[in-house]
Amino acid sequence: MLTKLRPFIFLFFINVIFFLPLFYPNLKIIITPEYGGGDELLFHYPIKFAYQQTLHQNKFLFWLKNTGAGYP
Numbered sequence: 001m002l003t004k005l006r007p008f009i010f011l012f013f014i015n016v017i018f019f020l021p022l023f024y025p026n027l028k029i030i031i032t033p034e035y036g037g038g039d040e041l042l043f044h045y046p047i048k049f050a051y052q053q054t055l056h057q058n059k060f061l062f063w064l065k066n067t068g069a070g071y072p
């Protein structure tokens with residue numbers, strides 16, 4: 001049974017060695033240089049809000065003219 005698990009154990013330890021610098025000694029994976037909240041707050045939430053408003057009016061939004069050069 002151990003011989004069947006040996007490749008998985010090997011791959012697990014290779015992944016741990018590869019990704020360990022992201023977590024130890026300082027956590028580096030979550031820190032972003034953006035102070036405005038990133039794409040989620042600046043782009044995705046306004047798009048979802050615009051879609052919500054048009055769906056409440058029983059319409060379907062095909063184009064957003066207020067976002068950049070338009071967003072289909």
